[in-house]
Amino acid sequence: MSEFLLTWSLVLAQILLGLAMCCATFRLVTGPRAQDRILGLDTLYVNAMLMVVTFGIRSGSSLYFEAALVISLLGFVATVALAKFLMRGEVIE
Amino acid sequence: MTLAHDFPVWAAILVAFFVLGGSAITLVGSLGLLRLGTFYARTHAPTLGATMGMGTILCGSALYFSVLETRPVVHEVLIAVFITLTTPVTLMLLARAALYRDRAEGSPDVPAAERMEEAPQRPESAENRSEHEEPAR
Amino acid sequence: MSWLLPYPLLTAALLALWLLLNQSVSPGQIILGSVLAILAAWMMAALRPQKPRIRRPVAVFRLAGIVLVDIVRSNLAVGTIILSARKPGLNAGFMTIPLDMKSPQGLAVLSIIITSTPGTIWLNYDAAKGTLLLHVLDLVDETVWIRTIKGRYERLLMEIFE
Incomplete structure (x- = not known):
């Protein structure tokens, strides 16, 4: 009973998160302006991090936790660098 | 797929509720990215996934591993703290960069800079630069 | 005491971070984490950030x-x-x-x-x-x-x- 419930709820949650990643990717690809694309990228990495956490629950291994932590930190650095690039036109001043 | 066979039903129901609720909220936030009309309205959408979606999914994960390993597993708190501290910073930087760009273009939709030092000083595109005739250094 | 712990809240937060990342509260990890947290707080003191005071x-x-x-x-x-x-x-x-x-x-x-x-x-x-x-x-x-x-x-x- 509990195995059935967990399996199907995790599959459904992963489908929902996959749809959310599709929305973010759509915004990343279509723009219309550079700041919209970066906003899409920001949403994409948060959604991907949540997806990795659900994979961790599915496999029952806490190794996925480290991957999620790294995604969240690298995504932060990437978005900050890109926003800085938009503001000044160069990353390192 | 290595889900435990003797996992208690009450915990399974709670984990399913948390994970499904969190992913549904994240999906709503990402839909907002498609449905909202302007960039500044769209910046509000990702915070749904980054606050409540993240919180509920991590709650589900912490509950699952705590019950599975019969000891408190709370290291999901770390991801929650990092995301809570970093997402506002990125959104603020991004919105300020967009405001700066819109002001540099003279867009009528954004409030004008109130003081001179806030106003964009450096023209961005090559056409603008040639009009201002910067002295060669 | 203030030379040892210039930023007690920062030290405590770093120790908690270390223990959470290692997922253990064994004495060895607590000692190692405390040493690292105190060293990091000393490095922070070299930067001389403005000290926040939490009144309530x-x-x-x-x-x-x-x-x-x-x-x-x-x-x-x-x-x-x-x-x-x-x-x-x-x-x-x-x-x-x-x-x-x-x-x-x-x-x-x-x-x-x-x-x-x-x-x-x-x-x-x-x-x-x-x-x-x-x-x-x-x-x-x-x-x-x-x-x-x-x-x-x-x-x-x-x-x-x-």
Whole structure:
């Protein structure tokens, strides 16, 4: 009973998160302006991090936790660098 | 797929509720990215996934591993703290960069800079630069 | 004692981070984590950051509770707007709020609270005039937002930091 419930709820949650990643990717690809694309990228990495956490629950291994932590930190650095690039036109001043 | 066979039903129901609720909220936030009309309205959408979606999914994960390993597993708190501290910073930087760009273009939709030092000083595109005739250094 | 622990809160947070990452509370990990946290706090002291003073620790917990409730409420509000409005984002707009708080730590915490609450985003703070530029998704009545931010968050933050 509990195995059935967990399996199907995790599959459904992963489908929902996959749809959310599709929305973010759509915004990343279509723009219309550079700041919209970066906003899409920001949403994409948060959604991907949540997806990795659900994979961790599915496999029952806490190794996925480290991957999620790294995604969240690298995504932060990437978005900050890109926003800085938009503001000044160069990353390192 | 290595889900435990003797996992208690009450915990399974709670984990399913948390994970499904969190992913549904994240999906709503990402839909907002498609449905909202302007960039500044769209910046509000990702915070749904980054606050409540993240919180509920991590709650589900912490509950699952705590019950599975019969000891408190709370290291999901770390991801929650990092995301809570970093997402506002990125959104603020991004919105300020967009405001700066819109002001540099003279867009009528954004409030004008109130003081001179806030106003964009450096023209961005090559056409603008040639009009201002910067002295060669 | 202050030469050993120049920033006790930072040291405690780093030790907690170390123990959470290693997922153990064995004595060895506690000693190693404490040594690393104290060394890191000494390095921080070389940078000489302005030391925040938390005057009322009880108010911190009250503020955390209020912010948690507000985040859940505005999540539901923004979700309803996204799903049910025919053209969502029509009411969105910019607004300015005069702030009385001057403490930089308080302003930093306020910016994180405002931006991480769905529906409002912090854009710019003018230190000379003490005004804050916000973008709000559901800007029907400006006075409601001014009352929320000044009455709910700013008053408590001023109690904590000033």
